[in-house]
Amino acid sequence: MLQQTDRLALAVPDAAKSAADLNAIFDSVVIDDSVDADANARRITLQWGFDQLELFEPLGDGPVAEFIEEGKRGLFAGGFALDDPGHLAGKIADAGIPVTQQGDRYMVFPKDLRGTGVILSPMQENEKAGMNDRIWQITYTVPNxxxxxxxxxxxxxLQDALTSYYTSQVWGYRGAITWFHSQKGAGLDSLEFLDPYEHDKAAGRFLAKTEGIGGIYMSC
Incomplete structure (x- = not known):
């Protein structure tokens, strides 16, 4: 099962500029700059507190270029750490969802999983960098x-994880939060789901933009 949030992947038109802008604001630092052949993209990785941000810039046709061309610039994938990512990756593949192995981690592209890209990585301790501490929540918008x-x-x-349900009348959605046991020094680490019922508000507009499929709406 997933154990904690640990990274976000952003699809951007210019990874170097995005990295420079983020580093200037948040004091994050570049720890890797390489080519992701599976995504056909340049991938710049930032240390972001105890977690990481990955900036994907398309180098040609592929899942990142497709994502940007569809107007979905931004949250390309949410990343989670666990003791045995290979086991969970195998389970996802057995469900008929394409999974790409990248060394000791595994990636599912957004188009293959309801608009929600996923990165599964082994648990590891990172030295903190920058102003932020960590990524503590990833939020999916879903039609049901x-x-x-x-x-x-x-x-x-996550069937045995605690899930709390709530309704936001201000923002016009029903929500649920599935809680992880935080491993990073704070009590909040979670995967959130939003189901909009007022479609003129932000979450509803996002769901409509995905043609009712859903996707990664935001992260904190």
């Missing part, structure tokens, strides 16, 4: 709350 929680819960092995 109960079905979404059940689907991802089964897929990610």
């Amino acid at each position: 709350l109960e079905e979404g929680v059940e689907f991802y819960g089964e897929l990610f092995g």
